[in-house]
Each structure stands twice: as C-alpha cells, then as structure tokens.
Amino acid sequence: MSKSTSFYNKYLLFIAGLGGLLYGIDVGVIAGALPYLQATTNYTPGQLSTVVAAVLLGSVLSSLFAGALSDLFGRKKVMILAGICFVLSVPIICLPNGFAFLVAGRILQGAAAGLVGVVVPLYLAECLTADKRGFGTGMFQFMLTVGLVFAAAVGLYFANHVETISAAEYNTVAERAAAILAAKNFAWRAIFWACAVPGVIFSVGALFISESPRWLFKRNRKDAALKALERSRGVEAAKKEFDEMATASAEDEGDKKADAPKDSIFKKKYVIPFVLAVVILACNQATGINSVLAYIVDVLKQAGLDGHLANQGDLTVKILNMLMTVVAMVLVDRKGRKFLLTLGTTGIIVGLLGVAALFLRSERGMQDFTDRLNPAAFGFERTEVVVNEKTGIEEIDEATGAKKTHVVKYAYFSEISPAETQALMKTDTFVPAQVKFVYTLDGAMNVKTLVVREDTPAAEREIKIPAEEGQKFEVKSFEVGPLPSATNGWLVVMFFAIFIAAYAVGPGVCVWLALSELMPNRIRAMGMSIALLINQFVSTVIAGTFLPVVGNFGYSTIFFFCAGCTVIYWITAVFFLPETKGRTLEEIEAHFEGRKKL
Structure with missing residues (x-):
C-alpha cells in the first residue's frame, strides 16, 4: 500500500x-x-x-x-x-x-x-x-x-x-x-x-473525501467508483474489488427477481428475532442512559454536590464511559455478546438501585408545609412561615448560642392581576436546604425546585413564577428539607460510575452488533429501521418526561423505574438471546427457523 x-x-x-x-x-x-x-x-x-x-x-x-x-x-x-x-x-x-x-x-x-x-x-x-x-x-x-x-x-x-x-x-x-x-x-x-x-x-x-464507491457503482458511475477504490486501496486491489462488486451486483439482480415480494417481516420465522431486537433496543433506552447523560449535572447538584463539583462528577463519569468502551471493544469478540449484555445489565441494575436508594433517603426527609401557605382569603396575601424543629434543618450559632431558623417568605395570588404578574416565593436560610414547590396556572401543573446554601445570593433564593393577566394560581404542595451532604453526592457519582461502566461494557457496544446479527438478511434494512424508530421513540419519551416525573414523584421514582426496565433487559439477555459470537448470519437465521442450534 x-x-x-x-x-x-x-x-x-x-x-x-x-x-x-x-x-x-x-x-x-x-x-x-x-x-x-x-x-x-x-x-x-x-x-x-x-x-x-x-x-x-x-x-x-x-x-x-x-x-x-x-x-x-x-x-x-x-x-x-x-x-x-x-x-x-x-x-x-x-x-x-x-x-x-x-x-x-x-x-x-x-x-x-x-x-x-x-x-x-x-x-x-x-x-x-x-x-x-x-x-x-x-x-x-x-x-x-x-x-x-x-x-x-x-x-x-x-x-x-x-x-x-x-x-x-x-x-x-x-x-x-x-x-x-x-x-x-x-x-x-x-x-x-x-x-x-x-x-x-x-x-x-x-x-476532501471521495464519495462511496458502492454508491457510485449503483448510480452507474463506474469510472468514478473505480477511482474512489484506487484512492483507498491502490490500483490492483481496487480492480479486484471492482470486479467483485460487478459480480455481486449481477447476483443481486437475479435474487431480486426470484425473491421479490415473498418475504415479509410478519412471517413466523422472522417474528422471534424481530421481537427480540425491538425488546433489546427499547430496554436499552429504558435504562435511562441518554437522560442520565443529559441531566447528570442537575442530578448531582440535587444529590449534594455544589457548583463545579457536580461538573467534575459529570466529567469523571464520562471519562469512565470512554475508557470502558475501549475495554468492550477488546472483549466483545472474545467473551461474546450474550455474556457482556448479561454482565452489563447486572451492573446497570446495581447502579440504578444505588442511586434510587440514596435519593429515596433524602426525599423522605422533606417536610410538607402546604397547609400554611394557602390562605383562604382571596386577592393578594403575604405570609411568613417559620419552619419548626421537625424539619431537622436548624442549627445553633456557635458564637451566640441562638437557633438559626429557616424562614420562608411567600407571595400568594388567588388570581393574577395586571399589576401583579408574578407569584414570588423567597427563602432566607443559613443552612443548606432544598425546596420543592408544586403549583398550577390555569390547571397546568408546574414544579419549581431550589437549592439554598449559606453563600447563596439573595437573588438566587427566589423562585419566580411567570403568569399572565387573569390566570388562576393555586398551590399544590410546598416542601422543605435538608440538602444531602457532599458525601452523599459522591456516593451517587460512585453508583453512576457503576451504571456507566456496565453500560459501556455491555449494551453500549453489543446492542448494535446484536441487532444487525439478529435480523435475517432479507429483512435487515426494514427490520432495523422499525427497531431503531422504537429505540428513538422510547429515548424521546423518557427525556421529555424526566423533569416532570422528578418534580412530582422524585428522582428515586424514575431511577427505580429504569432499574425495573433493566430487569426485563437482563431476563431477555439471559433466557432468550442466543450467543452469536463466531456464527455466520446464515447460521443465526437457521437457528430461528428451528433448523440449527447455536
């Protein structure tokens, strides 16, 4: 060369x-x-x-x-x-x-x-x-x-x-x-x-790259196809491959005429591999991988990591993802797809359950003060609520011996007027706290969250709720609780690391390989298109509902849900997915037709 x-x-x-x-x-x-x-x-x-x-x-x-x-x-x-x-x-x-x-x-x-x-x-x-x-x-x-x-x-x-x-x-x-x-x-x-x-x-x-030689050949631009091959292979190798392309093209034309509309994805011999592919791809996204990658900085801040520490946790997890992908590239042809998918889904379940359990512990510390913040009077009302001992977020000032209290200032509008276009909730605090505020505007549910630390500026201790003239504003819930510690945040990073390492070693590399191998030759393009569409649909739904679900039910709920979906993934990999390592596509197809055991 x-x-x-x-x-x-x-x-x-x-x-x-x-x-x-x-x-x-x-x-x-x-x-x-x-x-x-x-x-x-x-x-x-x-x-x-x-x-x-x-x-x-x-x-x-x-x-x-x-x-x-x-x-x-x-x-x-x-x-x-x-x-x-x-x-x-x-x-x-x-x-x-x-x-x-x-x-x-x-x-x-x-x-x-x-x-x-x-x-x-x-x-x-x-x-x-x-x-x-x-x-x-x-x-x-x-x-x-x-x-x-x-x-x-x-x-x-x-x-x-x-x-x-x-x-x-x-x-x-x-x-x-x-x-x-x-x-x-x-x-x-x-x-x-x-x-x-x-x-x-x-x-x-x-x-500055050449067009695909095979695309050029299909468009009957054979001279250009040969030149493209010569650029990447040299003259002799290019001529040999060009002749192979010509032979394969002639055979394909004959196959198309012989097999034309006989094969359908709904034939019995295609249903099992197609369903397997769809379940694997749907569960692959239901692990929450894309949502974890997209929301991880926000999640880590709620877990107890402040400012750049959350970004450091994000970077750590993504570097690990990169390194474990290299490991997976080495292992996939040695250990096989089934083994790595089983190992990977097991690790994903452990990681998700760990994250969910840590968030469940902190969410149980939230106290509900909704009844104090919803006065019966109409029009504009303002009330100040002093959070009492049961929140567990007071501390003693070492210098004076006085209690530091968490004071919530809340502006309430039963109906928005032109002069009052915002509902404003303000918190003044001396200790780390998290606030969750659920409300409706004209019946539409909204959730606002706030993390307040000792050095949080006053302007950042406000949740502003945009509203228009005549909109009805109603408080659904108002909860305050202690913010998890940085140690808790790094524990969440650790379980995310387990999650991402397991994903990279298993599904990250294996899922696309398994998909292309499962689909029989004659329906591969159509079957993969449908399976990929379902894959992207599941990913879009999870990402689009992530924050509303978290706001209403907490992070623990969404991570427990993803862990449950991954259990289905694990069952599919262990009991239904055949090992395709070292097998030809024809051998795999024969397995699903019942003519050969893998």
Whole structure:
C-alpha cells in the first residue's frame, strides 16, 4: 500500500471519528448548559424537558430519511449536510429569540446527529477494506464517548468561570447578583458555541473525501467508483474489488427477481428475532442512559454536590464511559455478546438501585408545609412561615448560642392581576436546604425546585413564577428539607460510575452488533429501521418526561423505574438471546427457523 493510500485511509478514519465526536457532543452538551439555562430563564420543568428531548426528536425524524437521502444524493453530501446542520443549530439556540427558536435549534442539532448516526457507519462499511471495517466502526463508537467527555470538559470550564465570578468582591449585593446572572447567561450560550468548532472541522474535512464507491457503482458511475477504490486501496486491489462488486451486483439482480415480494417481516420465522431486537433496543433506552447523560449535572447538584463539583462528577463519569468502551471493544469478540449484555445489565441494575436508594433517603426527609401557605382569603396575601424543629434543618450559632431558623417568605395570588404578574416565593436560610414547590396556572401543573446554601445570593433564593393577566394560581404542595451532604453526592457519582461502566461494557457496544446479527438478511434494512424508530421513540419519551416525573414523584421514582426496565433487559439477555459470537448470519437465521442450534 502506497503512502498516499495509507494517508487517505487514516484521513477517512479521522473524518469518521469526527462524526462520532459530533454525535457524542449532541447527546452530552445539554448536561453542562442546562443548570445555567434553568437559572436564567423562567422555563417550566416541562419546557426544559422539551429542550432536552428536542434533540432526540430531531434524531428520530432525520433517521427516518437518512437512508433515502444518502441513496438519492450520496453519502458524502449527506455527511456535509449533517455538519452544516450542526453548525447552524448553534446560533439558533444561542441568540435570544425565545423558547421556540431554542427548541428549533435543538431539533436541528438532533437532525444532524441522526444523519451522522446512520450515514457515517454506512459510509465506513462501504469505503474501508474488510480488515479495517471493524476498527472503523469501533473508532466511531469510541469517538462518540470522546464527544461526551469533550462536552463535559467544556461544561466544567464554564462552571469554574461562574464560580470565579461568584467569589469576586462587589460593592453591593445587587451588583453581585447581576454579575452572577450575567455569567450564567453567558455560560450556557458559550458551552454551545464552543461545541460548534468540531462541526466546522467535520463539514470542511468531509469536502476532501471521495464519495462511496458502492454508491457510485449503483448510480452507474463506474469510472468514478473505480477511482474512489484506487484512492483507498491502490490500483490492483481496487480492480479486484471492482470486479467483485460487478459480480455481486449481477447476483443481486437475479435474487431480486426470484425473491421479490415473498418475504415479509410478519412471517413466523422472522417474528422471534424481530421481537427480540425491538425488546433489546427499547430496554436499552429504558435504562435511562441518554437522560442520565443529559441531566447528570442537575442530578448531582440535587444529590449534594455544589457548583463545579457536580461538573467534575459529570466529567469523571464520562471519562469512565470512554475508557470502558475501549475495554468492550477488546472483549466483545472474545467473551461474546450474550455474556457482556448479561454482565452489563447486572451492573446497570446495581447502579440504578444505588442511586434510587440514596435519593429515596433524602426525599423522605422533606417536610410538607402546604397547609400554611394557602390562605383562604382571596386577592393578594403575604405570609411568613417559620419552619419548626421537625424539619431537622436548624442549627445553633456557635458564637451566640441562638437557633438559626429557616424562614420562608411567600407571595400568594388567588388570581393574577395586571399589576401583579408574578407569584414570588423567597427563602432566607443559613443552612443548606432544598425546596420543592408544586403549583398550577390555569390547571397546568408546574414544579419549581431550589437549592439554598449559606453563600447563596439573595437573588438566587427566589423562585419566580411567570403568569399572565387573569390566570388562576393555586398551590399544590410546598416542601422543605435538608440538602444531602457532599458525601452523599459522591456516593451517587460512585453508583453512576457503576451504571456507566456496565453500560459501556455491555449494551453500549453489543446492542448494535446484536441487532444487525439478529435480523435475517432479507429483512435487515426494514427490520432495523422499525427497531431503531422504537429505540428513538422510547429515548424521546423518557427525556421529555424526566423533569416532570422528578418534580412530582422524585428522582428515586424514575431511577427505580429504569432499574425495573433493566430487569426485563437482563431476563431477555439471559433466557432468550442466543450467543452469536463466531456464527455466520446464515447460521443465526437457521437457528430461528428451528433448523440449527447455536
């Protein structure tokens, strides 16, 4: 192989790796940005969940058309389109145009991920030599995890920036509050802007790759197909592979005429592998993997880690994900898919149950003060509630011996007037506390949460509830409790580490391999499309309902639910999934037809 050919193959892997990097950034960027977006806007938990889920919705939509677009316009052009979509999504997200543009930008970002996730692996399979194909696919998955780490590192950088601003000296409290708000407003936008850089490199870099030789051959551009092969293989190897493509093309044409509409995904011999594939993919997302990656910074703050410590926990978990993906790439052909899926799902269950149990313990410490905050009088009412001993959050001032109390100031409107456009709840506290406030506006349920520490500025001890003239405002619940310790937060990080390590070793690598191996040859494209659609649908639903479920029922509920879904995943892997390691696709198909045991 000549130096130019060797260089070009490395360049192909570089571009493919950038594609995986973009996919990982798409999934991971929101984790660092979300806390600052939440702190600088009045978006409801439902709206914030929509912002997170929008990227998954965009991925669902583009995945449906990615194959058709790449067949129509070529793999290279769709890859360039994906990079451009990713870059264009950033100004749409970051410019102050309101919630609709923010969601639209996230959908466009997700569309870029969907295109990359389908077309880049397809391009690699069609362009790389047989001995490089597995490495190329592994590189895509590995760089996806690097993208998650990159996004987490950017988030940590800006978290440190916000803390530096917060620690500076200011003339007045109001000046400090304004500076912190401006820093947070800058931080979430800057996180997205920084993550646009790989998208620019990918878009420009894809201009210099050749089109897929197999796509060119199918379009009857045979001279161009041969030149593309020569660029990556050399003249002799390219001519040999070109002849093989011509022979295979002639055989395919004969098979199409002989087999045309005889095979359907609903034939009995296809039902079992299809159902297995659907259950595996649905349960794969029901582990909560995408939601954990997206919300982890917020989750760790509620678990007891403050400021940049939550971002450090996020980065730690995502670096572990990257390292364990390398381990999985080494083990998958040695230990087999069934073994790794069984091992991985076991670890996921342990990790999720640990996180859920820790949150359940802290949630049981919350005390309900709803009855004190809902006066019977109509019109504007203001009341101050002094939280008594049963909250467990008082402490004694060592200097004076006096009790430090947690005082809640609450502004109540039974009906919003033009002059009173906000309901305001304010807390003044001297000890770490968490507040959960559930209310309705015109019957629509909303949840606001607040973490208050000793050094929390006054402006950040307020929950502002946006309302319009004439809207009916009703308190549903108001709970206050002690904030978990940093030790509790790091225990949550430990169980998340178990979760992510198990996912990376098992489902992270095995699920896509198992899916492609389970589907019989003649229905692979159609079967995988349906299974992938269900996979993305489950992921979108979980991400879109995550914050509302947490607000109403707590983190423990959602993590117990994900653990239950993973038990189904474990049962499927242990009792129903055959081991496909070292088996040809024809042997696997014969197994499901009942003609051969694996």
